[in-house]
Amino acid sequence: MSLAAFVTDADMNLLDESGYEAVIHHSREQLDRMGEWCTSHHGDSGLSQDCLDSTTTAEQAAEGLLEYIKKYVPERRTGLLAGNSVHADKSFLVKQPYKVVTDHLHYRLLDVSSIKEAARRWAPKDVLKKIPRKQMLHEARADILESIEEPVASSLNKDPFLGLDALFTGLRYIREHKILELTCELFRDHGNTWTVKEFHHNAIVTIESENIKTILSLKFQDYGIAFRLAPFQPLLGEGIFDTDGERWASSRALVRPSFTREQIADLASLEDLIQDLFVLLPRDGRTVVDLQDAFFRYTLDSATEFLFGQAVGSLKGHSSDQKFAQAFKYAQEAIITRGALGPLSMFWRDRKANECNRICRDFARQFVDDAIHMSQSMKQDEAQNEPGKRKRVIFSYELASRTNDPERILDEVMNLLVAGRDTTASLLGNLFFMLAKNPAIWDRLRSEVAVLEGRTPTYEDLHKLKYVKCCVK
Incomplete structure (x- = not known):
């Protein structure tokens, strides 16, 4: 009687x-041969009359659909044919x-009903509760649109208008330093991808690897940071990690050539810092120590050693x-906190945060001024340098x-400072957490490193430690 796609x-x-969408002509005689339910339902919805009035043949509908x-x-x-x-x-x-x-489409089907049956048996109990309730209109267009809505990521909001419940829950867990526990719980209950309403925004949250690869690589140009930029910029300014579009491309062109192999391969400065780290660790093998803080x-x-050529001395206190x-x-x-508040952040005032932003940027600014002065001096003295003599490379x-x-320069180094500190510390913390739970892996790791016989590894040595690389990755 009708079809839609x-x-x-x-x-x-x-x-x-x-x-x-097409309504196909049927004669009165054809409609009278329908069963009782069809006659009643399609008569009440007006579809039967639409079929009588239509001049579209089945052949025309098929041609238009294809x-x-x-x-x-x-x-x-x-x-894929889906529904x-x-x-x-x-x-x-x-x-x-x-x-x-059907000859043009793939032979496989995507049956939404099968997905719901699987969810009913094996998914967390509240998953199906978040599926939009069907209106049961039994009209082609409405049925399709409702089917599209059903497989889409579930929403964790109880407040369907502003999403204030999710906002206040997030803020509470942030204050209690349990945001990671909350995040893990949400992904466990709602799956790898779900939605959350943040005032007038509908955010899609995902840990699905294919989604992340698409956003960060395959279709990078289609995605941006948008309204999430604002919370970062009082501290970071406008750099490679908190800008979009042409400004981001400009930052990338500026920053990328500055990562030189010579600087990355300079392990001597890292060795000094590692020794400072060891000083903080108890030697008795029994005292509990918070490695995450040390990392x-x-x-x-x-990070400050890499960026400025001088560590801030956090390990030494x-x-x-x-x-x-x-x-x-x-x-x-x-x-x-500002990010969790979303649009409400415009009403949030934190004088301490403003002062901390100023302290951080002023601290980094002195190194930036030194770098500009040194760069100008190096250009003036470049012709007088001995052939083949190279000075230490500093980012x-x-x-x-x-x-x-x-x-x-200040904005770019502040962006990289955040990336260099937090991501690496989190990686190290997670690595040693897993090693502590897997003594066999720890023993194999130590045996591979033992070939160095206690000497400081070179950049080339690190490439040969395949098991170490696998553990880190």
């Missing part, structure tokens, strides 16, 4: 909200004149540098050789 991408996003599908899926055997109990729909489409449509202090020192470390920690916590100096804009 919509085409979506792999993420169930409609490629055309209008879709294709043309519409080919517009978005030109290649044969690639598009609720879609095998029943296919039983009609395999007949003439609609067989041209954050180590990576703050290693230098009082002047500890002020920076403490301010940096609080400023990052303020970013998390901020490399940036200063490409731009003399102090604010631009």
